[in-house]
Amino acid sequence: xxxxxxxxxxxxxxxxxxxxxxxxxxxxxxxxxxxxxxxxxxxxxxxxxxxxxxxxxxxxxxxxxxxxxxxxxxxxxxxxxxxxxxxxxxxxxxxxxxxxxxxxxxxxxxxxxxxxxxxxxxxxxxxxxxxxxxxxxxxxxxxxxxxxxxxxxxxxxxxxxxxxxxxxxxxxxxxxxxxxxxxxxxxxxxxxxxxxxxxxxxxxxxxxxxxxxxxxxxxxxxxxxxxxxxxxxxxxxxxxxxxxxxxxxxxxxxxxxxxxxxxxxxxxxxxxxxxxxxxxxxxxxxxxxxxxxxxxxxxxxxxxxxxxxxxxxxxxxxxx
Amino acid sequence: xxxxxxxxxxxxxxxxxxxxxxxxxxxxxxxxxxxxxxxxxxxxxxxxxxxxxxxxxxxxxxxxxxxxxxxxxxxxxxxxxxxxxxxxxxxxxxxxxxxxxxxxxxxxxxxxxxxxxxxxxxxxxxxxxxxxxxxxxxxxxxxxxxxxxxxxxxxxxxxxxxxxxxxxxxxxxxxxxxxxxxxxxxxxxxxxxxxxxxxxxxxxxxxxxxxxxxxxxxxxxxxxxxxxxxxxxxxxxxxxxxxxxxxxxxxxxxxxxxxxxxxxxxxxxxxxxxxxxxxxxxxxxxxxxxxxxxxxxxxxxxxxxxxxxxxxxxxxxxxxxxxx
Numbered sequence: 001x002x003x004x005x006x007x008x009x010x011x012x013x014x015x016x017x018x019x020x021x022x023x024x025x026x027x028x029x030x031x032x033x034x035x036x037x038x039x040x041x042x043x044x045x046x047x048x049x050x051x052x053x054x055x056x057x058x059x060x061x062x063x064x065x066x067x068x069x070x071x072x073x074x075x076x077x078x079x080x081x082x083x084x085x086x087x088x089x090x091x092x093x094x095x096x097x098x099x100x101x102x103x104x105x106x107x108x109x110x111x112x113x114x115x116x117x118x119x120x121x122x123x124x125x126x127x128x129x130x131x132x133x134x135x136x137x138x139x140x141x142x143x144x145x146x147x148x149x150x151x152x153x154x155x156x157x158x159x160x161x162x163x164x165x166x167x168x169x170x171x172x173x174x175x176x177x178x179x180x181x182x183x184x185x186x187x188x189x190x191x192x193x194x195x196x197x198x199x200x201x202x203x204x205x206x207x208x209x210x211x212x213x214x215x216x217x218x219x220x221x222x223x224x225x226x227x228x229x230x231x232x233x234x235x236x237x238x239x240x241x242x243x244x245x246x247x248x249x250x251x252x253x254x255x256x257x258x259x260x261x262x263x264x265x266x267x268x269x270x271x272x273x274x275x276x277x278x279x280x281x282x283x284x285x286x287x288x289x290x291x292x293x294x295x296x297x298x299x300x301x302x303x304x305x306x307x308x309x310x311x312x313x314x315x316x317x318x319x320x
Numbered sequence: 321x322x323x324x325x326x327x328x329x330x331x332x333x334x335x336x337x338x339x340x341x342x343x344x345x346x347x348x349x350x351x352x353x354x355x356x357x358x359x360x361x362x363x364x365x366x367x368x369x370x371x372x373x374x375x376x377x378x379x380x381x382x383x384x385x386x387x388x389x390x391x392x393x394x395x396x397x398x399x400x401x402x403x404x405x406x407x408x409x410x411x412x413x414x415x416x417x418x419x420x421x422x423x424x425x426x427x428x429x430x431x432x433x434x435x436x437x438x439x440x441x442x443x444x445x446x447x448x449x450x451x452x453x454x455x456x457x458x459x460x461x462x463x464x465x466x467x468x469x470x471x472x473x474x475x476x477x478x479x480x481x482x483x484x485x486x487x488x489x490x491x492x493x494x495x496x497x498x499x500x501x502x503x504x505x506x507x508x509x510x511x512x513x514x515x516x517x518x519x520x521x522x523x524x525x526x527x528x529x530x531x532x533x534x535x536x537x538x539x540x541x542x543x544x545x546x547x548x549x550x551x552x553x554x555x556x557x558x559x560x561x562x563x564x565x566x567x568x569x570x571x572x573x574x575x576x577x578x579x580x581x582x583x584x585x586x587x588x589x590x591x592x593x594x595x596x597x598x599x600x601x602x603x604x605x606x607x608x609x610x611x612x613x614x615x616x617x618x619x620x621x622x623x624x625x626x627x628x629x630x631x632x633x634x635x636x637x638x639x640x641x642x643x644x
Contacts, residue, residue, distance in 0.1 A: 021398035022337040048332075088332040093399075093409050100403050 007076050008033040009068055015124035017117055025089050027124055030064045030082035034075070041078030041227050044129045045218065047138035048083075049106040049184065051090025051097065052203040055211050056138030060084035062215040071231075078227035081128050087121070094204055096142065107182035110191070126187060134162070134225070135188050135195045136218065143203040144305040145313065148267050149210045149217070152197040154179060154189055155244065163196055164240055165224045166217035169268065170300050170318060172243040202304055241298055241318045249297050249317040253308040255289050257282040261302060261314075269299045277315050280308055295319045328430065330399075338431065340393045340438060343374040344386035348547050351391045351439035352540065353506065354448040356416045358400020358407065359525035362533055363448025367394030369537040377550065384552030390544065391442065396435055404526060406450075417504035436509065444473055444516040444547065446540065447507055453635060454627035456524035458588040458620075459535055463518060464507075470516035471565070476546040477539035478559010479520070480589065481622055481640065484567045518543075524626045535559075564620070566640050572617055574637040576601050578610040582630040586637075590621045598637055601630060618642045 008031075015027035033039055045063065047056025060082045067080060085091045087105045090098050097104050102118035110130065111122025129135045141147045150170035153159040163171040179186040185195035198214055201207035222228040253259060261278040271277070271293040280289045297317025308314065328336040352370060354363035371392050377384045395401055399409050407414050413428040420440075421432030439445050451457060460481035463470040474482045502508045507517045520539075522532040534557065541555040576582065578601050586598040592615045601611040619639030630636060 019402055021395050021401050022339060023398055023402055024334060025332075026334070085332040091332040092330050093403075098403055 006035050007067060007070060008035050015121060029128060032067045032076060032080040034077055039079035042132045043078060043134045043227055044081040044132040045136045046083035046086050046125060046129060048085040048091050049087050051087050051093060051095050053140035054206055055140045055201045057084050058206050058211045059138055059214050063218065073230045075229045077229050083125065086125050106184060109182055109184045109187035129184060129188055130191050130193060132193055135193055136198055137184050137195060138198045140201045140203050141199065144303060146202045146267060146302050146304045147199050148300040149200040149213050150300060152199060159194055162221060165221045167220060168213065168217055168240055170243050171240045174245060178245060243318045247319045249295050249319050250313060251277060251291060251315040253280050253312045253314050254310060255280055256309045258306045259303050259308045259314050267299055267302055271299055271317060272296055293317065336398065338396060338398060340391060341371050342391050343378055344389045346388055348388045348443040348549055350544060350547060350549055351442040351445040353393045353396060353439060355395035355397055355401050357450050358397050358403065358405045360450025361528050362523045364395050365528045366448050366533045366536045367392050369533060370540055384550045386550055388549035390549060391438060393435060416506055419504050419506045419509040440513050440515060442515050445510050447519045449519055449521050450525040454625055455623040456588060456626045457521040458622040459522035459532055460622060461518050461520050464511050467511060467516055470518060473516060473543060474518050475563055476542050478542055479539055480560045480563055482563045482565045484565060564640055570641055572619055572639045572641055573635055574613060575633050576611060576613050576630050576636050579630060579632045580610050581628050582625050582636055584624055586621055588621055588624055592619060592621055594618045615639060
């Protein structure tokens with residue numbers, strides 16, 4: 001154990017898997033505990049279930065550095081687990097998943113300690129997350145879309161309150177039956193552990209501005225629920241946009257081609273019904289198809305990969 | 321003795337290990353390199369057979385005596401082999417196009433540089449390759465025309481076909497050798513450094529074919545006996561008494577004319593008569609046979625397509641013309 005003032009910090013290997021050709025994957029947990037009191041609360045922050053989603057690695061790094069060197073006046077009251085790379089093999093390649101390592105790791109939770117190698121990895125992650133009093137699972141978008149920092153939760157009052165506490169741009173609640181089976185969040189919810197899924201940025205990129213807001217948001221949440229104490233009360237930012245299954249507007253390309261967003265378009269912008277989002281062009285035929293907002297709404301998802309097929313998602317709005 | 325490259329640091333993991341085994345001492349030196357491409361498992365298994373055998377001889381558990389040095393690099397592209405990806409998985413680099421490498425360069429250049437340093441002072445280097453262009457190969461060894469000593473060594477291996485290749489590939493596209501850039505290959509760079517290079521291909525990719533591996537392994541023992549690296553009796557199974565030594569002009573490439581699914585009807589090593597059907601191309605959407613691919617001359621089938629999807633004009637087989 002590395003003793004840093006009032007905090008016990010340990011970098012623990014919690015799972016290892018030997019692979020052929022002398023390779024190995026190791027699941028590392030940054031474990032923090034208060035030194036002078038028994039921790040009643042325990043929060044797990046995990047990321048990298050998909051190896052192409054890298055913002056969470058940076059956010060965990062920020063959190064770990066902060067907790068290792070708590071500023072004067074701050075105190076750690078609860079235990080914190082940080083899993084900065086939950087799927088190390090896919091992470092080392094920057095791939096969402098590697099077919100040889102099973103398919104999507106975030107579809108086999110809660111895993112099985114006696115199952116296949118990847119079910120055992122999932123079970124090792126779940127063993128930590130499942131004994132927590134709250135869990136954050138941080139995702140980036142894929143390489144196609146950029147997302148404003150947002151949090152997705154099951155539609156329950158306490159979870160929505162916690163989600164709002166992060167102060168991100170959007171809180172998107174889903175009914176429980178619409179949660180994807182096999183995800184860590186769904187398996188935790190079944191177990192009775194509150195799970196918050198944070199989504200931000202783009203795959204294979206780190207968006208430092210978005211990351212900083214999520215880092216600050218998690219600190220703010222920790223202060224609010226008492227995992228941390230003594231920090232300054234952060235002025236509550238604007239209340240996040242409240243999204244549910246009924247007020248999200250999906251805008252899809254109607255033809256194949258190259259998507260060009262309107263030059264001045266920015267994420268977070270409020271769009272009027274009928275305003276231009278961009279166009280899809282076909283350089284071979286010379287055709288240009290306008291992409292129009294069908295309703296008023298706040299833009300929180302925008303396509304960054306120019307190639308589109310008919311039906312490709314180019315934007316999402318929260319309609320209020 | 322095991323040595324390994326290090327440290328080649330990768331994200332979210334430990335240092336990457338690239339293994340090398342060394343047996344014996346002094347000269348002559350034979351190097352054997354496998355697993356440059358992540359789909360070339362036959363070569364990796366052949367290295368396994370060789371390492372196991374050499375260890376037994378070193379412990380005096382066999383009838384052979386070591387008189388020179390053998391260096392074996394069984395798996396040069398570990399992440400590729402782990403993921404069955406031909407190229408280096410992170411950035412899709414073909415490792416066999418970045419030689420001689422560069423120790424201060426990209427990851428693959430550093431790896432290539434390390435490999436090149438290990439093998440460049442050999443008297444002979446054997447590369448165990450997987451298939452190219454989706455063709456499974458009747459066991460053959462390829463040598464450069466400019467290396468007459470390598471041609472002698474190649475025949476000692478006792479594999480059925482010895483392919484003599486001219487270094488300039490610019491105008492050989494009409495036959496089997498595709499006009500690929502070879503400047504970055506290990507074989508090209510070793511030959512420039514004066515090392516006799518033998519490139520062996522046997523079987524397909526993505527699988528281990530023990531029969532082919534055993535034949536190549538026995539060939540390597542014959543090579544070591546001939547070079548004076550080991551002393552002892554000839555190995556089993558015996559090699560082909562007189563391998564077919566061919567050049568590009570002796571090889572008849574066979575292309576299909578129609579796109580579709582390629583269904584082979586012949587096997588490697590088979591002697592085919594003129595006009596014999598060696599495969600068909602079918603359209604599974606309409607349930608029709610589009611083409612019967614046949615030979616135009618009698619010959620020995622030395623390469624046959626394994627991947628079922630063919631484009632119009634794809635190379636699907638190669639024969640060595642009879643009389644060559």
